[in-house]
Amino acid sequence: VSLEDLRINADRLNQSLAEMATIGATSAGGVTRLALSDEDRQARQLLIRWLVEIDLQTHVDDVGNMWAVRPGTSTADPVMLGSHLDTVIQGGRYDGALGVLGALEVLRTLHEHNIITDKPIGLVNWTNEEGVRFEPAMTCSGVVTGAFTAEYVHERHDRSGARFGDELTAIGFAGNADERPKPGAYLELHIEQGPVLESIDLPVGMVEGIVGITWCDVTIVGQPDHAGPSPMHLRHDPLMAAAEIILEVERIALHRDDTAVATVGRINVEANVINTIPGIVRFSVDFRHRDPAVLDDQVELLRRAAGGITERRGATCIIDRFWTSAPTPFDPEVLSEVSSAIAALGLPEHRLWSGAGHDARYLADICPSAMIFVRSRAGLSHCEAEFSAQEDIAAGANTLLQTALRLATN
Numbered sequence: 133v134s135l136e137d138l139r140i141n142a143d144r145l146n147q148s149l150a151e152m153a154t155i156g157a158t159s160a161g162g163v164t165r166l167a168l169s170d171e172d173r174q175a176r177q178l179l180i181r182w183l184v185e186i187d188l189q190t191h192v193d194d195v196g197n198m199w200a201v202r203p204g205t206s207t208a209d210p211v212m213l214g215s216h217l218d219t220v221i222q223g224g225r226y227d228g229a230l231g232v233l234g235a236l237e238v239l240r241t242l243h244e245h246n247i248i249t250d251k252p253i254g255l256v257n258w259t260n261e262e263g264v265r266f267e268p269a270m271t272c273s274g275v276v277t278g279a280f281t282a283e284y285v286h287e288r289h290d291r292s293g294a295r296f297g298d299e300l301t302a303i304g305f306a307g308n309a310d311e312r313p314k315p316g317a318y319l320e321l322h323i324e325q326g327p328v329l330e331s332i333d334l335p336v337g338m339v340e341g342i343v344g345i346t347w348c349d350v351t352i353v354g355q356p357d358h359a360g361p362s363p364m365h366l367r368h369d370p371l372m373a374a375a376e377i378i379l380e381v382e383r384i385a386l387h388r389d390d391t392a393v394a395t396v397g398r399i400n401v402e403a404n405v406i407n408t409i410p411g412i413v414r415f416s417v418d419f420r421h422r423d424p425a426v427l428d429d430q431v432e433l434l435r436r437a438a439g440g441i442t443e444r445r446g447a448t449c450i451i452d453r454f455w456t457s458a459p460t461p462f463d464p465e466v467l468s469e470v471s472s473a474i475a476a477l478g479l480p481e482h483r484l485w486s487g488a489g490h491d492a493r494y495l496a497d498i499c500p501s502a503m504i505f506v507r508s509r510a511g512l513s514h515c516e517a518e519f520s521a522q523e524d525i526a527a528g529a530n531t532l533l534q535t536a537l538r539l540a541t542n
């Protein structure tokens with residue numbers, strides 16, 4: 133079989149996804165497999181067994197990231213394929229597992245056809261991508277790129293007080309930093325976690341980058357008072373001001389373009405009492421866009437709107453833009469290989485940006501990287517109803533295979 137015609141085994145991949153989903157299975161068909169839990173340990177051991185079946189040895193680094201590299205004819209840095217096996221609480225069967233088992237299926241396909249690539253191709257399972265048990269998210273891909281130190285990660289504690297470093301040792305996956313290969317390129321297959329591919333009826337999408345995110349805390353101070361004796365025109369009600377500002381947040385995104393999104397996800401009202409005009413309202417704003425200048429502009433529009441609204445209502449407003457994650461565009465050359473792979477498979481090409489963070493966000497800092505998305509039913513993820521059809525998974529894994537083969541050719 134010529135390399136262009138090589139395809140993964142969709143049944144085998146689906147069976148492996150189903151078997152992995154039994155570890156931490158929930159009664160409603162989802163998975164709870166928190167980082168460094170006993171379920172995580174079982175998932176890791178299953179992965180090691182599968183890798184042994186194709187003659188690959190697993191290496192573990194100092195934060196528990198697992199690596200296996202299939203040698204090529206050259207000693208070039210490997211083309212790494214991967215994602216994560218941890219999940220959120222009552223999560224789905226595909227978020228993360230698809231990228232790890234998709235990579236495994238690529239390696240199995242190469243193994244059964246005795247294909248020796250020029251560059252090595254490897255698999256990686258990142259520890260604690262979700263950040264549900266140990267905050268923040270993506271800690272262990274972040275260690276690889278220098279965003280965090282291993283010591284910082286080891287000192288994370290979960291809500292019960294358990295320490296990351298101790299839990300890593302307890303499940304038997306504390307390795308050495310020098311076990312970590314330097315990736316020559318990185319590809320991550322992942323479910324879309326959004327409704328775009330479904331809305332245009334396509335199985336796969338090529339991810340051009342991960343959007344930038346900026347977070348603001350908005351505090352509005354008014355005059356608390358009794359709900360009865362105060363006439364409407366004499367009030368300085370911060371919650372009414374907040375209501376107007378929140379609608380303005382929606383308009384700021386709607387008026388930009390159809391990729392801009394804005395969310396107010398948290399609001400606190402003081403005193404939060406039925407017969408008292410509130411005195412202070414605090415809420416969060418989350419703006420996301422691929423262009424950092426647009427993020428700046430949106431925060432500026434928020435400041436202007438909030439200033440006008442609170443002044444008119446005799447309240448004051450403070451906006452604290454306390455966190456920003458810059459947009460991460462993926463590598464044009466890797467993307468062009470993804471594009472040729474999609475064309476070789478006879479699939480239509482659709483480019484999109486990821487609205488959520490992934491390990492590829494950090495990997496892009498140290499090597500040419502990209503992602504491939506697979507259609508998610510109803511766009512649902514981080515829930516038990518998460519689902520991707522077998523044909524779509526096969527299309528995604530074949531795109532991963534064909535892209536990896538192109539990247540591994542000298």
Ligand SMILES: [Zn+2]
Nearest residue numbers: 227228261322
């Ligand atoms: Zn994920």
